[in-house]
Amino acid sequence: MFSELADAELDLLLGISLTRELAAREVLFRKGDQGAALFGILEGSLRATTTSAHGKEVTFSVMGPGEVFGEIALFDGQPRSATVDAVGAARLIEIGRNDFLRFLDAHPGLAPKLLTMLARRVRRTSELVEDLLFMKVPSRLARRLLILARLFGRPADPGVRIDIKLSARDLGDLIGASGENVARQLALWSERGVVAHADSQLILLRPEALEELADLATL
Numbered sequence: 001m002f003s004e005l006a007d008a009e010l011d012l013l014l015g016i017s018l019t020r021e022l023a024a025r026e027v028l029f030r031k032g033d034q035g036a037a038l039f040g041i042l043e044g045s046l047r048a049t050t051t052s053a054h055g056k057e058v059t060f061s062v063m064g065p066g067e068v069f070g071e072i073a074l075f076d077g078q079p080r081s082a083t084v085d086a087v088g089a090a091r092l093i094e095i096g097r098n099d100f101l102r103f104l105d106a107h108p109g110l111a112p113k114l115l116t117m118l119a120r121r122v123r124r125t126s127e128l129v130e131d132l133l134f135m136k137v138p139s140r141l142a143r144r145l146l147i148l149a150r151l152f153g154r155p156a157d158p159g160v161r162i163d164i165k166l167s168a169r170d171l172g173d174l175i176g177a178s179g180e181n182v183a184r185q186l187a188l189w190s191e192r193g194v195v196a197h198a199d200s201q202l203i204l205l206r207p208e209a210l211e212e213l214a215d216l217a218t219l
Contacts, residue, residue, distance in 0.1 A: 035073020044090025142213035
């Protein structure tokens with residue numbers, strides 16, 4: 001988001017920012033809290049979730065280094081629209097609402113990037129709803145693993161390692177399924193040589209098999 005700023009402008013931005021550190025599972029803010037800051041992820045990963053009136057939790061996204069979030073409540077002054085917590089230990093940059101709005105006034109070129117961020121949030125929500133309505137668990141899980149591989153993947157021999165620790169429950173939250181169902185599906189794929197576990201991380205041994213599953217609406 002800030003990649004096109006000059007060094008002097010970045011220094012000004014850093015001058016109005018704070019650094020926050022979160023432990024694994026620590027909540028940064030909850031849905032309904034007053035939005036008073038914008039955040040950027042320096043290290044680690046965080047997830048954004050919401051909970052229905054009946055207590056069902058749905059995870060909108062898992063975010064990694066370089067991503068910026070918290071912009072919705074920042075601009076409309078309304079309460080936070082989701083709960084955000086750390087998947088593992090994380091380090092963030094935090095910029096207060098008033099400071100950031102003044103910075104944005106001085107750097108209007110940031111506005112199109114903020115609109116792109118907002119559009120991306122809406123698209124992610126739409127995709128999640130579509131997956132829940134039309135795809136069964138194996139297809140939803142395959143699609144989510146491929147997305148995580150794009151965001152957090154690094155080459156393995158063979159395949160791609162998802163460089164983030166996510167339990168079966170975490171993955172279940174991401175796709176709207178139980179951790180037990182996810183664990184069973186991962187065990188089946190492990191037997192077939194599609195995925196493997198190493199150091200509490202998943203390795204996609206045959207991403208092409210998951211791509212085929214992700215394209216199917218029923219399995």
